[in-house]
Amino acid sequence: MAQKAHPISLRPADGLYQGCTHWDEARFYYILSTVHKLIESCCLGTTHYLNKIQISRHLGLIIVEADLIHLHFRSKRRLKSRRYKENQVKVKRQSWTVVACRLQSAIELIQKFTGTRKVTLKINRLKTFTRSIPKPARRQVAYYAKSFNHAKYDYARYGMQLMSLVVQNKASAVSLSRFIEKNICTRQRRKRHYEFLRYLKQGFQALQRYKQIQGLRIQIKGRFTHKAKGRSRIWKYQMGQMPLSQLNRSIQAEYTQTQTGYGSVGFKVWICNWAEGERKNTC
Structure with missing residues (x-):
């Protein structure tokens, strides 16, 4: 029996923008998949999910644009006592601060991996609530x-x-x-x-x-x-x-x-x- 093809391989899709001066196709998709895994690992252990990612190169500049979904773990209407607020840890594990610190370190890794002078990371964050x-x-x-x-x-x-x-x-x-x-x-x-x-x-x-x-x-x-x-x-x-x-x-x-x-x-x-x-x- 023949192996089934991936649904995306035979369907017309918009090509990923690579910039006016770009790598060859094989190297570009390898870099794209590696950057995708790196940014996705920054969201591990949190309620942030990587939705889409797009990478482009123009001269010595690499632009990485990613869409993140920020889901809220608890209700916004939850009442908390003053003692609870004083004793809780200020930086939560699932907060945006943790993800932002990880993304800052990821920029340096992307810069060393691609060998370019400057890397620009654009994050579009979509916040949702239960309401x-x-x-x-x-x-x-x-x-x-x-x-x-x-x-x-x-x-x-x-x-x-x-x-x-x-x-x-x-x-x-x-x-x-x-x-x-x-x-x-x-x-x-x-x-x-x-x-x-x-x-x-x-x-x-x-x-x-x-x-x-x-x-x-x-x-x-x-x-x-x-x-x-x-x-x-x-x-x-x-x-x-x-x-x-x-x-x-x-x-x-x-x-x-x-x-x-x-x-x-x-x-x-x-x-x-x-x-x-x-x-x-x-x-």
């Missing part, structure tokens, strides 16, 4: 965001914000795949995996009426749950249409792989956007 989610959708997943479930479902509040952005076509498949990968790795118990997958399905079903994309598809395959003889399991979820056989459709595809306590797990995320003519007809 940006429609109220009927919040009510359907209100159980996961309760205060007594804060330790058990620590991903519930900012995960719903990310799913809302994906449905509204404001977040890419890269951000969604990283969110799934992060939480599948940390769920080491048997029931925690099933609860996280149930949360994903219920969250997208609650946001289905507000979707501005044509379709979404998620596939998780591997040993992410406890089963006899170490057999792998396949979990799928699809919302809307996913015309993979039509090459004129704009489809984002992200394939990633990670390790859990039971073995290797692979993730596949597809997001299909509406065509311009169809979007006008639907409106």
